[in-house]
Amino acid sequence: MPLGTLTAGVNYDIFAYASSGSVLLDPPVAWTNDTTRATALTRQNGILIKSGAPTRxxxxxxxxxxxxxTEDSSLKRFVFNITNQLPRSLRRIESTSSWNYGSHTLxxxxxxxxxxxxxxxxDLGPLVNLHVQEWGRSTVADYIAVAIGEDSTSAASPNAVTSSAGTDSSSPTLDSTLSSHLVVTPTVGYHYYQWLESGSPNGITLFRGTAVSGGVTTYGGMIGVVNY
Structure with a gap:
């Protein structure tokens, strides 16, 4: 279906109808915002249809x-099908080998x-399952952590479990493995899941992304699946 000239960053619904033995498509119907439809859906004989237009x-x-x-990739799953749904991979890897961050603020x-x-x-139902893993160390005794933010760049999702690691000034060159795991059934609409981190304000905290250790390339990042 040619998209034509639409508005960037907007959700659009697609409806089909029968005409003279052929299946045709209505023009895409824009949502009011990221999480609210302008035109509601309803069910007829168990099938989702356009409210007020049962032939659609x-x-x-x-x-x-x-x-x-639009885009359908492991970074952006922006094409939702109501039928024939399959697990779709999600993946974000940080290519930088290492960086510093000195604050407990996520x-x-x-x-x-x-x-x-x-x-x-x-439509309500698909499950999002995500796992974050990276490595970190600090030059002082403190705690560092990673988390997953759900539509947030500063707060850990309550739908995730998160681990922190205690660092030891006597072994400042040893990395700790940090992880967080989220499983959630999102509400209808657009959502993002942000990989977050918390360092130590009392010393130098080093986090690792993609790096070679012992001849093996290790990848820090977020991977998972959405079922649709």
Whole structure:
């Protein structure tokens, strides 16, 4: 379906209808905002349809990345199908080998909001399952951590379990493994999941992304799956 000239960063619903033995598509229907439809869905004989227009069957939703494009990638799952759903991988790896951060305040990993994955949920039900892992160390005795933010760049999601690691000034060159795991059924609409980190304000905290250790390349990042 040609997208034509739409508005970037907007969700659009797709509806189909029958005409003279052919299946045709209505023009895409824009949402009011990231999480609110302008035109509601309802069910007829168990099938989702356009409210007030029972001949229009709901096929799915997409989100634009420009005025003429959408995206379906491991970073941005922006094409939602209501039928024939399959697990879709999510993946964000930080290519920087290492960086420093000296605060207990949660922030995006490596101070980059690109360290996230994004999904679009057209109808309630799909499950998002994500795991973050990276490595860190500090020159003083303190605690460092990673977390996953749900539509937030500064707060850990209550839908995730998170581990922190105690650092030891007597072994400042030893890395600790840090991880967080989130499982959630998101509400309808657009959502992002941000990889977060917390360092030590009392010494030098070093975090690792993609690095070679013992001849093996290790990858710090976020991986998972959304089921649609």
């Amino acid at each position: 069957r709901y096929l799915g939703t997409f989100r634009t990345t420009s005025t003429t494009t 922030r995006p990993a490596n101070n980059s909001t690109t360290n996230r994955v994004e999904v679009l949920i057209g």
